[in-house]
Every structure is written in C-alpha cells, then in structure tokens.
Amino acid sequence: MTTSPPGSLLTAHDLRKAYGPTHALDGAEFSIHPGEVVAIMGPSGSGKSTLLHCLAGIVPPDSGSITYNGHELTKMSDAQRSALRRSGFGFVFQFGQLVPELTCVENVALPLRLNGSSRKDAERTALGWMERLEVDDLKAKRPGEVSGGQGQRVAVARALVTGPRLLFADEPTGALDSFNGERVMELLTEAARSTNAAVVLVTHEARVAAYADREIVVRDGQSRDMERAV
C-alpha cells in the first residue's frame, strides 16, 4: 500500500483493467495536484484512454485504488461517481461530444442544467465561458454548422462551465489542424489555470503535450512518470 503524494488531488495506485484477453492497464500509477496539467502519452492501444476513463470514474478498474480528494473512487456507487463527474470533473473528447440538436449555448449550459440550474441562469453562465473561449458568436448555431476548431472550443467551454477541479481531455486536438489545435490548447490551459483546475490530458502529440507541466508515458498498460525518471 502506497500513500498519496502530499497535496495531490487525484491519485491512482496499481490500476489493472482487462478487456477480454487484452490487459489495457497492468499496474498503472498516477497522481495530479490542483492546478497541474499532466499529459498522458503513449502509442495507440497502450492504455492511455483506459487510464483516463478509470481516473474519471467512467470505467471501474478491475483492481487498484483511485483516491480523489481523500475519497476512494472505486468504492463509490455508479450514482455517486456520476454526481462527481457532473460537479467535480469536466470532459473534452475528440469526437461525438456535442449534442447535435442543441445550439452551442445550450450545449455549454447542459452540465449546469444537469446540476439543477434554471435554463436562464445556465445559459447566462454558459455565455460567459463562451466569451472567454472566443466562441460567443456561435451561441445560436448548432454543432453541425460550426467548424471543428470552433466545436472543440465550445466543448472546452462546456467542460469548464461547472467550475470543475479536474478536467479530463482525451485527444482534444486529434481532429484539428495544427493552428486550431494550438489555439484550443492555449485557451484550455489558460482557462484551467485561471480557475486552478487540474488537467489530465491524453495525447500522442508531443506538440500538445508541451502544454503540460508533467508527462506520464503509458506503454503496455504500465505508466512511467517522465519528470521523476529524469
């Protein structure tokens, strides 16, 4: 049994997860401090997305422990984990995250409405975040009517709108060109730092990982902290 690094917000120890015969995680370790940006890197199929899904409480690991703010995530019920994801975490994915039938402002307001905010309040707050991410002019448009880069910025606004302490981003620039990708990363990291939110960033691009304070490399389901290794 290892103890969490002092002051850490989220810590994972000896995580194991298998999909059939494939061991996606095989004793992975992880920790992150408030306001820190940590990039998880690794080749395709190495287990980095699975690590993110486990850390975020989306997928329960087969074994190991995950501690968030002193609470053991693996012992929480599905409803408790869902509540935590609603209020404490934010998410940005590569594809398929914006609800196509809702307008952009309705998409950004969605997590607040899930938390019980009124539609008016939720959309007012959402618009504020859209301004910060320079997409407020898209408020009445639907996802199908905006570019990929604009859509990702809307997704970042949605991820931050609840003021999460931890932001999970899975290949957030994977579908964007380099210019748009860098702009999204700048806005994402700036916004996160301004709210002291920690960011877990899964990427296979060194250019994107450069925005992180620390890198963790995942290979064959095992993690290696590059900062400590140096």
Added chain:
Amino acid sequence: MSPRQWARDLVMGARFAVTGGREGWVRMTLTAVGVGLGVALLLLCTALPNVFAARTRVEDARYANVYSQKVPPKADNTFLIAQADTTWHDDDILGRFVEPEGKRAPLPPGVDAFPGKGEMVVSPALKDLLASDDAKLLRERLPYKITGTIGESGLIGSHELAYYAGASGLKLTDFSPVHRLTEYGHPDSTPEKTDPVLLLMVLVVFVVLLTPVAVFIAAAVRFGGERRDRRLAALRLVGSDSRMTRRIAAGEALAGALLGLVIGTGFFLLGRQALGSTEVLGVSVWPSYLDPSPALAALVAVAIPAAAVLVTLLAMRGVVVEPLGVVRAAKQRRRRLWWRLLPPLAGLAMLYPMIGKGRKSGGFNQYLVIGGVLLLLIGITALLPWVVEAVVVRLGKGALSWQLAVRRLQLSSGTAARMVNGIAVAVAGAIALQMLFTGTQSQYTKATGKDPGRVQMQVDFSDRKPLSGVEREFTGTKGVRAAVAPATLEYGDARRNPKNSNGLTVGNCTALRELATLPSCKDGDVFITRTRSHYTSPSNADEIAVVKPGRQLYIDPSYDDATERGIEVPWTVPANVRVVDARKDSLQDANGLLVTPAALPAKAAPALFSDGVYLRLDPSVPDSREYIRNVVTRIDPLARTYSWSATQEDAKYTSIRTGLFVGSAFVLALIGASLLVSQLEQLRERRKLLSALVAFGTRRRTLSLSVLWQTALPVGLGLILATTVGITLGSVLLKMTRTPVAMDWASVLTMTGVGAAVVGVVTLLSLPPLLRMMRPEGLRTE
C-alpha cells in the same frame, strides 16, 4: 442520362452493398429482413382469394343436405346421411352419420372407407382433441371407435373439427334429417350475388391492411440510411457527382430489396407451413390453400424493387452528400402544406360521387373506392411530417429530457414522422373500418326475438320423443335449473274426420307459464288463450267457442286418408277451463288449449310426445352446456341443440370482421417490428454521443426520458392526425352506404389505444439496448 449509365450506377450500388464489409451487410440485412416481412405479408394477401376459393370448393364437395331433390330409390350406389353437428365449448364440430346402402355408395371426400356402426373417422384436430385430458365429456358424447382420419380434401382447414360416424337403420321419413343420396356435392354452386356494402368492406379492409405494409416497406428500404450516407461521402471524394451518388444509394437499396424478395419468399413459405398448423380466431387453412395468384405475385416481385429505388431517390433529395461528409441540409426549408393536402383531398374527391349510393343502387366503383381510400391514407404520410414540424417548432421550455427530445425532433422531424407513419395509417384505417362496421352492424344483425335471460338452450328433436322420458332425462342433468318440455297433440270434435280440430299443448305448470299468463296453476287445470301468438289473425274466438265445459272432444282423432290410426281417446272439457292471455313472448308459436297432464285421461299418455326442450341453466355450473349436449345425444343423436342469443349476425359480415382482426394483428406486429428496428438504428447512431453524455454525468433516467418524449410526441401527433383522417374516412364510407353517421368513441379510443400500446411495447423493448448503449464502453475507439 442514358439508361446504361443508370444501370451501371445501380449495379455499382448493389455491389457496394455486398462488398461494403460488415457495415454494408448489416444495412443490407436490415433492409432485406424488413422488406422480406412486407413481401411475405403481401404474398399472403395475394393468396387470400385462393384460400376462399379452396374452402368453398371443399364445402361444396362434401355438401350432403339436399331438401328439394327427389329422393332416389335404394340402390347399389345410394347411401343415407344425417347431420349430427355438435359444439364443444365454442368450437363447432361438423358431424355426419353415414350408412351405405350398396357396394358402390360413394365415400365422403377425404374418407378412405366407410366406418361401421359404432365407428367413426375423424379430422386430425378432433382426434387430438378427443385424446386430450379435458375432453372427457366429448368422449362420452362421441363414444365411437376411431378407425381412420379424414384427409385434406374433406376438411376446410387443418384445425377443423369433423367426424363421420357409421350408422345402421337410419330412417328416411318426411321430417327426419336423414337423406338418401347417390353423390356428394352442392347441386347449385353458382356464387350468389355479393351485397355491395359487404364488397365495399372487403375492398376497404384490403386497402387498410395493405397500405401500412407499403409504408413499412418504404421505411425498411431506408433502414441504416445514415451510415450509408457516410460511406457515400467517400465516393464523392473520389469523383462521383451528386446524381451518381443518389443512384448508387438507390442501387444499394435495390440490392436490399432484391434480397428482401428472396427472404420474403422464404418467410412466406415458412409462414405457409406454420399457418397450416395453427388456428387464428377459429380459422385454419391448409398450406396448399396459400398459393399466391401468379399475376399478383409477379406484381409484388416488380413493384418492390422499383419502390426501393424510387423511395431512395426521393429520400436522398433532402441529403447533401459532400466529399468531406454528409450535410443534412442544416437550414431545412419549412415544409409546405398545400401540396400535402392534395392526396387526401383527391381521395375525398374520388369517394364523393359514391355518397348516398347505399345498398340498393348497385355496386360501388371498385377503382374509385381503392383509389380514394388509398389516397386518404397515404395523405397521412404526407401530412404527418408537416404536422410534427409545425408543432415541435413551437415547443421549447421544459425539463432537460424534454429539451433534448424537442431539439432532436426540431432537427429531424422527418425521421420521427417516418417512424410513426405506419402506425398512424393503420390506426386511421382501423378507425374508419370500425365506424363502418359499427354503423352497418344493425343491417347485418337481426333480432332473433329470443330472450337469452329466459332460456339459454333449446333442443329440437329429430323425431317425437315420449314426454315423460324427456322430462325425466333433463330433470337430473347437472347445470339444468329448469327444463320446459311441452307436448303437442291434436284434438277434434269427432272420433273420426272431425269438423273442428286444433292443437293441444300439454305441460306442467312451469311449462305452461312460459306460454301464457296464468293467474294460478295446479296439475289438473285447463286453460285456453284469448289469442294465439305469432298468428296473422291472433283472435282465438273460434277455438274458445269449441272448447266449452262439458263438451265431448277426442284426443288424437283418426282420418280416413291417414296411414296410421289415432288413439281416439274421448275427453270431456272440464268445468274449470279458464280463458287466459297468451304471452307475447311465448316459447311456442301455437298455444290455444293448454292442459296440465292430470287433466287428461290416462289413456292419452301414449300420445304425449315432445318435439323439443327449452332449458334454463345454472350459470355457476361449468360445462353445463356440455352435460346437456351429452344427454341430448343419448336421447337423440340427430337432435339439434343450440344456444339462445338475442341477435344473429350475417355470416359473411362476421367473416369479414374476423378477417380484419386477423389481418390487423399481422400488420400491427409488422409495424411494431419496423418501429423497433428504426428505434434501435437511431440509438446505434447516437451510441458515442450517449456514452459521452453519461461520461460527464448525465443521469440515465434523463436520457431514457428524452428517448421516451422523442417517441411519444410524434406518436401522439400521429394518432391525433390518424383519428381525424379515420373519422373523416369512416364518415364518408357511412354516407356512401346511406347509414347515419354516428361516432363510436369507445371504438375510436380502443383503436388509438392499440396503436399507442404497440408504440409503448416498442419503447419498452428498446430500453434495455438504450441502457446498454449508455455504457462508457461506447467511448472506446480501439
């Protein structure tokens, strides 16, 4: 554009469908199974004329009740046959006693050898029934040894209950149900003229049942369309123009439709065998009856692939496939109402000339009926997308699940309307037909004048039975509360060749009270009624003048020209004879002189015979009717036993109605399957999105509710439109038959409720897959 280019693109599309990997196969299989179900149902419908013809052929071939024919003399080729039908619970059993009179007597159709006395040949279904545990009472009624089974040529369906029992000594008299024949078969099998209203019902039933099938097929060729559109984008990238792309898409649908034809034929052949071993609403057929008419089958084979191409080309008009993806015209043009009103208005215009025609002004124009009803129903599919769009565009505020659903509907109201089209068309047709059936019911249902609250069963003996024996038999029968068995005999004012003669009814006080209103009654009393029931001139004054107290009359007088001599028992009219009122609802037609048994001289007893019994049953005794039928069979196997009912429906009217119910059950099942596939397909399309929404904490309940709203809104709107169109069509049909338009709201609500129930079941069935798709595994890409 050359036909060659068309053909090339269609073939290329068809090839893509086959070589498109797993996705392509899934899509083609979905389409093919959907089209296949529709094709199977269409083929079944094309076979229906054959089913009716085959059943009539068998009924005519085994017909043996010939009353008007001259009785042939006993010969080597004659046989005696008597009807001995019975009923087991609600199932009718066809029964015949047969007795060959010579070696060349023909066998009944489907029978290999005459059963001997105490033996019978039975239908396979009756054999199974007799062998079952709960048929003890039926075994007692038909105690004959089974020596063979009746073949297909002698039965109208695989589940028909029938038997031919061997007999000896059947008596051929003027009034017995025994006939001497030299052959089986209906002497005059020319079809009778069909009632125009019944023909109208048949036409409307066919259109109402087949239109939803056509709508279903149109929906089936679009199964998996969204995934296909993404693949088409790749084609655009390598240089296919938009028209080519549409044709290639149509080619893919064509491949699915062609495979659907093959699968449909397979389904039909399997269904044909399955239908041969089942019974639906009391109707069964033989598989060989279900042979599709070649011309109609050929029409199905051509029309389905053509419809697949046409529907795809039309559907693709609203989709812009660009080289880098599919754009579903983001800013859709608002749907226009004017042209959508044209089909229903044209339908009404086609039906209008037939309004007020009624039953007596000749037949209805079949083409106008079919065209009019079809256009009205198809009008629903044109109007519904407009209605859904017009309503959802005005909706907005509400809970998150509501908002998600409304926004989804605003973005693609066409998809939602398409899902509901089939059910709306079916419900509209059912409402219209129900109105037509309810409105015209009185024309096809006649009052029997019988009160089932008073008597539940009646027995008519084939020959006269001694009264004392009949009363004894029924008094102790289980489930009989009262048995009324009056005896009738003749009396006259002279021993031989009386000048005045009349009928005399003998019965106990219970029996006589069923005929006349008696102030008091005890055995030994005599009554005469002032009137005679059911007579054109009801006054009974002449008879009252004859039946004077103290006058000498003769019971069962003799006549010089009669073959048998009467018993000629002298009887003095007693002093206590009372004039009473005959009951208007008397059980018997003639009821002048009513005498209790003790008032007659003992010598008259041998002349007391009963023609029939009226029975009042104890409803708390299960199987009381079966006990009675067994007693009746013991007394007189050729007696007719029937239950009383206040009304009697025309047999053809009833069979059309039954046909509608059977057909509706198939169509609703088909529509339910179509809805389920569309629903699952839509969910599959949104799998990743659902997983992402769950990942950031959306409650599954919220998403489930949103899916429910997404279905409930268009279904609600569809049912409102269906009710409107259904009531309109029903009113027009009633006006055509000159029947006052009256709303049967209970039926309307029932039909609408059935439609809603189908959707409810589909929604429930789609919930488990929805919950599965909301699992985080949906986020995985590897």
